[in-house]
Structures are given as structure tokens and as C-alpha cells.
Amino acid sequence: MTKEPTNGKRARPAAPPPEPARAWSMRSLGALIPNVARPAFRKQSPAAVQIIADWADIVGPELARATVPRRLSAGVLTLGCAGPVAMELQHLAPALIGRINRACGHDAVRSLKLVQDLVPRPAAAAPPPRQAPPPPVAIPDMPEGPLKDALAALGARVRERAGRR
The missing domain is CATH 1.10.287 (Helix Hairpins)
Known part of the structure; x- marks a missing residue:
């Protein structure tokens, strides 16, 4: 037996949730990619991911050992670096920004923010014989x-x- 509300009105059964909209026609793959990629790009922009992934190729092995790209936000690339390297990076900033933008294919970086917080990367384990x-x-x-x-x-x-x- 169901209980009736005290105000004298009958409670209506809960409506079933609406079914998701379906596309019954063919759509291009390009139309679907933004919906799939949006959650991933909320955390990192595509340019930031490319910079982080290709950092050693962009700046060279010497600078890659002494610096780590932390994040890219509003055209400012935050770099973690060791203390003495920060002074060198200030002098190399225009050339470094040019290299990064050439690698990205557009003007993703306008300035550098240097943060002296580099944690040394662990040495890569030797491959098993x-x-x-x-x-x-x-x-x-x-x-x-x-x-x-x-x-x-x-x-x-x-x-x-x-x-x-």
C-alpha cells in the first residue's frame, strides 16, 4: 500500500530520465573529435602537451637536462630550472620562444616565467641485457x-x- 502525502494530493510517479539525443545520420569524424577531446584539453592545452612531450627536441639536450616545462597559460610558459640556469635562460629567452613557437606551428608562447624549483629527474634505468x-x-x-x-x-x-x- 502506498502512502499518500499529508496535503491531500497524490504523488506522481517519477518521470523516467530522457534518452540521450542520437544522431541517426552519418557524421564526419571531425565533428565528433571536439566532444571527445574536450575533457582531456581542460587540464592541458594541445600546445602545452606538445611542448612538454617534445621538450628535449625543441631546446636541445643541454637545456632539457636543466629545465622542465611546467605549464602553459595565457601565452606564458612556466619553466622549472636550476638556479644558475635561470640567468642563462633570461638571455636566451627570445631565441627559445622562437624555437618553441616554430615547433608548435603558431605563437603559443609570448613570454617565459622562470621558477627555480627543478627537481632532478631520476636517472633512466639501464635496459636489461x-x-x-x-x-x-x-x-x-x-x-x-x-x-x-x-x-x-x-x-x-x-x-x-x-x-x-
């Missing part, structure tokens, strides 16, 4: 060729990961 490939698995009922060689090598790796030789 290469081991000799395991012996290929025999596949007697296949004709010779590159497919048989690839499958034999794949079988050897699978067998190696499973712990069998």
Missing part, C-alpha cells in the same frame, strides 16, 4: 616460408614465458 632467443618451436605440417618462421619464433617466446623450454 638481451638474452639469446629461445630455440624455435617445430611446426612440421606447415610449408616453409616467413609465416612458419614467425609462428615458430612466437611459439618459442610463449613457451619461454610459460616457464617451459
